[in-house]
Amino acid sequence: MDLAQNLRSDRARQKRKQPHGRKVFNTVSCIVREYKLGEDFLKLIDNTDGYFSQRRMDLRQVKGKKVLELPPFSLVSQDEYRIAMAITGKLDNPYLQFAHSPEEMLLSARLYEANPSLTSQDLLRHDFGTLLLCQRAKEELADLVKGLGKII
């Protein structure tokens, strides 16, 4: 491809309508406004281990993804903006933009740690808690298979 063709194709691509991407701020600010999150939630982020140890997760807790209507643009008050930016700063991970509830926001970092290769389709369709349980089950199953291999 010569330079002229390259320039033409570049310009054509730039002119094309781009789908409106999902933005972390939009998601987080909407959840902050919807659930009226405040300083307590920021404290909770710093102490996620304690929170999840109190709430032991088992298969009975498997639940569907919560519905959250996201506007294309989000504007929030000054306080909500500060909280949203603080959450984005503390839980900085690629799964955060797919969260639909405060609990999913808390789980997003753990889920990313456990499996960073989940697709956006999976993240949009399933609750993060369920995905995390699934991931743990897979790990346990792999350990069992490994142990069984040693016995046999």
Place this chain on the structure above:
Amino acid sequence: MLQLFHSELELLVQSGFIYVPLLFDPDIAREIQHRSDPEGLPDDLASGGSKTVVELRGRQFIRSVNIQSVLANYQRIDKEYYDQLKRDYLQKSSNFSGLSSILPSGKLQTIILKIMPYFVRKSRVLERRQLSDEDLLDLVYSKLDIPQSFFERVDKVLDSKPLLRRLNDLDKLEQTIEMPPEGPVTGEALGQWLYKALESQIVNRERCRLDQELREREETSESKRNHIATLLYIAEKGSFELDGFGFSRIGSRDDYLIYKRTGEYILKDYYARSYRFPDCRVAVSSIGALRPLVVESYKHPFLIGHAPGQEICISGYNWPQEFTADNIIRLLEEGINALLYGYDARRRNGYHSLDPTLYYVKTIEFVDYRVQRDDRPVASV
């Protein structure tokens, strides 16, 4: 915007503007950051020198609407609420009915001031100019014998005493509109201020209206008094006729039968024999379909029978739907023209023929209208 005045939001009043809390997203936050930098973008100022964004106790506020502008245009912003407020507030003091409340309006006004001048002339001399409202009312007044009670009613309405009393009442009410104090204020408090300011505005506007009415009354001459009495009398009576043009009220509502007399006229049959037709009233009713009809029990080649209130046969005509002066004038002229000039003796058009033909069905006969020698039409439109 109206929700703002019923909310518990913390607002800010500064330089005559209402400042609302600024909403944020990362782009706006970045822009605000740039503005606060000493080397950043300068703040653009409105014509009154007010800042676009101001900071108060660490909170950012953005300029929204001008308070004076909201107050001045509230009648257009929320007409329903404004009218309700006006009704409630003005009812508190004595009720006053202006001159306009007693004068005829609607269809009667259209008939008297727009249709009648077309058909009525001051003199028989050919005159291009149509009568003005004043000339017409002078003419009508001269033809009527109006009872004294109508002049008394006019005098009562034109009496300035109740008006002056009303003005005094209004003077006692709050007049000045003070701007809300600058600084933070809740939406509810601003709404209460707006309510009071609107009340003062309503009082001021009512006072201006009454002043104008008072001036008009002082300028009312004797002829104007007669005109008002004439209109009142006609409105009460519901019918009037002048120079062959007239109208009469149908029922008790604002609907009328508007008519014009044809006078006597002559039509000729196939053998050039003359038939003298008596005078009749061609009318249009403001109620129902707008069609020309003959009021009296009448016979004519263009009328199907010999009965009162028959529609004149006019084919291929685009009938108007709306009651306007132009439409009524056009319909009356069409009806009269059809009766006087529409019959073609050679074609024998219409429902009936003037001369009895060989194969004619004997329904309506015009033999009794036949004249022995030719006469000129007695009346013409």
